[in-house]
Structure formats: structure tokens, C-alpha cells
Amino acid sequence: MIYSITLNPSIDYVVTSDQLFLGRVNRLTETTKLPGGKGINVSRILQALAVPTVALGFLGGFTGDFIKNALKADDLPCDFTPIAADTRINVKLRAESETELNAPGPRITDDEQHTFITALTERLQPGDVVVMAGSLPPDLPASFYRDLIPAIHTAHAEFVIDTTGQALLDTLADHPLVVKPNHHELAALFNDAPYPSIEATVQAGRKLLTLGAQHVLVSMAGKGALLIEADRAYHGNTKPQQVINSVGAGDSMLAGFTGRLTAGATPLEAFKTALACGSATAYSQDLATREKIDDVLATVTVKEV
Numbered sequence: 001m002i003y004s005i006t007l008n009p010s011i012d013y014v015v016t017s018d019q020l021f022l023g024r025v026n027r028l029t030e031t032t033k034l035p036g037g038k039g040i041n042v043s044r045i046l047q048a049l050a051v052p053t054v055a056l057g058f059l060g061g062f063t064g065d066f067i068k069n070a071l072k073a074d075d076l077p078c079d080f081t082p083i084a085a086d087t088r089i090n091v092k093l094r095a096e097s098e099t100e101l102n103a104p105g106p107r108i109t110d111d112e113q114h115t116f117i118t119a120l121t122e123r124l125q126p127g128d129v130v131v132m133a134g135s136l137p138p139d140l141p142a143s144f145y146r147d148l149i150p151a152i153h154t155a156h157a158e159f160v161i162d163t164t165g166q167a168l169l170d171t172l173a174d175h176p177l178v179v180k181p182n183h184h185e186l187a188a189l190f191n192d193a194p195y196p197s198i199e200a201t202v203q204a205g206r207k208l209l210t211l212g213a214q215h216v217l218v219s220m221a222g223k224g225a226l227l228i229e230a231d232r233a234y235h236g237n238t239k240p241q242q243v244i245n246s247v248g249a250g251d252s253m254l255a256g257f258t259g260r261l262t263a264g265a266t267p268l269e270a271f272k273t274a275l276a277c278g279s280a281t282a283y284s285q286d287l288a289t290r291e292k293i294d295d296v297l298a299t300v301t302v303k304e305v
């Protein structure tokens, strides 16, 4: 079973405007509300790939109810810990370019934190994978993800982590199954300027393997992604289509790789599915459907670099 953890879910309020003028009234041409949050997105793509998953985390208030109902309508297995405060709303503004306004998130009490940790640890079985993804609401200690790792390992389960900065570096010695920074996050991890070439990006990504990660992907938005192994690396991409909404593309990529890898695929095969899932989401209004993923998978190209 693959459990996703979304400590800070969101309603993604996707709004479209022809142009955006700061300091003036802007009239929107379209609005959509989607259940969001990195772990939830991972579970939704795993479900599309028919990989067994349960989405865990915190949900509260009318916004939490919206997400719960949306996931229920899609039959996505969930077991969220209820909280008293309202789950956040993130605004995704599509004008000439995409702008994201992500809220800090609600208060999580000590009792709510304990309820969540107990629920997670009671579920874990040998062979399970826990995907920990996204930001932490302000009340949770920065070490919250790292503190879950001993219980995951005690249960003979593995973890995948999608976070940034020191919080990510702090987990590498515990051998995450997969990490997938994007190229900006990778440079920020090592206080580097943007990498000038694929070779420089591969070199930096390889440091994550040396520090303990089992599998490393580096995503580069429209420029595709890298699969970096100890002795070789691959660059892959998909045939360009119109980009409709790239929110959740990274989560989709992580889900595609983790889902296929844990089902027994080779890292290279899993990478191809990951590329298809990431781009298929970028080419869709919401997260990709299975049909769209299969369609894009047929266009994936990968070469050793």
C-alpha cells in the first residue's frame, strides 16, 4: 500500500484572467475549485494508475469538507484526521504567466497531531510506502516529517519525501526511496546559482544519492526531467502539447515513478511513466486521467546523458 501524507491540504482555486494588474480590479474569465495538496495529488495519480493508495493528513472546516467530498466522489480511499480549524485555500492565477499564492495553513493542536501519528503507525505494514509531500502548517515542528521516519522503519516500510531545503537534507541519511526536487530546488539545496547545463545538474543531483537517497529524479518543467543513478543518468521528455495547467505536474511525476517502481518496474521504466504523468497533468485542466497518461506515454523519449 502507498500512503500519501498531506499535512497541509488546500482547495486550489484556479482563476483565469486575460491580464493581471496589481493594485486594480481584475475581472476573472474562469474559476475552478480543485482538491489540492501534494500528497492528495500523488494519491489521485496513483489511483489513475490503479496502484492501491490511501490519502492521509489533516482536514477541517468547510474547506476540509469540500476536499473530503471531492475525493469521495472520485472513490479515492482517504483517512484524514479531523481538525477544528479550516483547511487553507491556495490561489492559482493563470494570466500571461502562472502565479501561485499558497496560504500558510491552519492551526493543528497537539491532540490532533497525536491522533494523526497514532492513526498512521497503526496502519503501517511491512512493504508499505509512505509519501510525505508538501509544506507543514505553521504549528507543526519543522522536524515533523523526520520524526515520523523511525516509526516507518520500525514497521519495515519505506518513505518518499517531497519537500525542500534543510527539511529534505535532514532525511537523506535515512535513505528515502525517491526524492524529486525540481532544478531550482536542487540549486537552492546546495546554495548554488542556477545550473548552466544538464551535466552540472546531474552532478548536483548525484550528491543526493551520495547523501543517502535510493532514487533521484530532477524535474525541469517544460525541459523534462533527469533520472540520476550512481554510474549513469538519463534525460527524458514528452512531445510538446499546449500547457493548460502545470499545478500538480511535480506530484504527478513523483506518483508515476513511485507507483511503477513499487509495482516492480525498473527505474528506467518507472521514469518513463513519471515523465508521462508529469506532462499529461501539465497538458490537462485538472490532474491527468489514465487515458491522457497513456496517450502521452506513447510520446516519451529518453536518452542517456
Ligand SMILES: Nc1ncnc2c1ncn2[C@@H]1O[C@H](COP(=O)(O)OP(=O)(O)O)[C@@H](O)[C@H]1O
Binding pocket: 181, 182, 183, 218, 219, 220, 221, 222, 223, 224, 225, 237, 243, 246, 248, 249, 250, 251, 253, 274, 275, 277, 278, 279, 282
Ligand atoms: N510545461 C510543461 N510541458 C511539458 N511537461 C511539463 C511541463 N511542466 C511540467 N512538465 C512535466 O512535469 C514534470 C514536473 O514538473 P516541474 O514543474 O518540474 O515540477 P514541480 O511542479 O515539482 O516544480 C516535469 O519534469 C515535466 O516532465
Ligand SMILES: O=P(O)(O)OC[C@H]1O[C@](O)(COP(=O)(O)O)[C@@H](O)[C@@H]1O
Binding pocket: 008, 010, 012, 035, 036, 037, 038, 039, 041, 090, 102, 133, 134, 135, 136, 246, 247, 248, 249, 250, 251, 252
Ligand atoms: O504544500 P505546498 O508546498 O504549499 O504546496 C501546495 C500546493 O502544491 C500543489 O500540490 C501542487 O504542487 P506541484 O505543482 O509542485 O506539483 C497544489 O495542489 C497545492 O496548492
